[in-house]
Amino acid sequence: MDSPTHQTTPLRVPRSSGFRRTDPDLFPSCHGPFRSPQRPSPKPEQTDENSSVESLNSDIQKLKERRDMLDKEIAQLVKEGYRVGELENHIALLHEYNDVKDVAQMLLGKLALTRGVTTKELYPDFGLDLSD
16 A cells, blocks of 8 residues: 655745745835835026026027038039939939849749759859859
8 A cells, every 4th residue: 555645734924923025124115115206306507597598599509500511511512513313313223223133132042942052053144243
């Protein structure tokens, strides 16, 4: 016959024993009274209306200077022969080139899969450079 198995009862700790899930010494802020988070105090320049206006005027002046600098750069580029319409056309052509290249890469991948070779091995067959 089987020997009697030793059964143990789980240790139960009464609630009044003072045991807690967390040790109050490790996390003292968890067991103290609730404190509402403090809002940051306004910066001194925000409290004085005059300094706030001065700050805004300074920002406006910096933006005007930046605008003037960009206008000079645009004028220099126009003087060198660049045109905005030409740039937009160039960007459109680059998008079209990338779309065609993506389709070509997809077709090369399918052809390589059909032939059981890598795409890299197909490049010489079509006169393509690996940097293309």
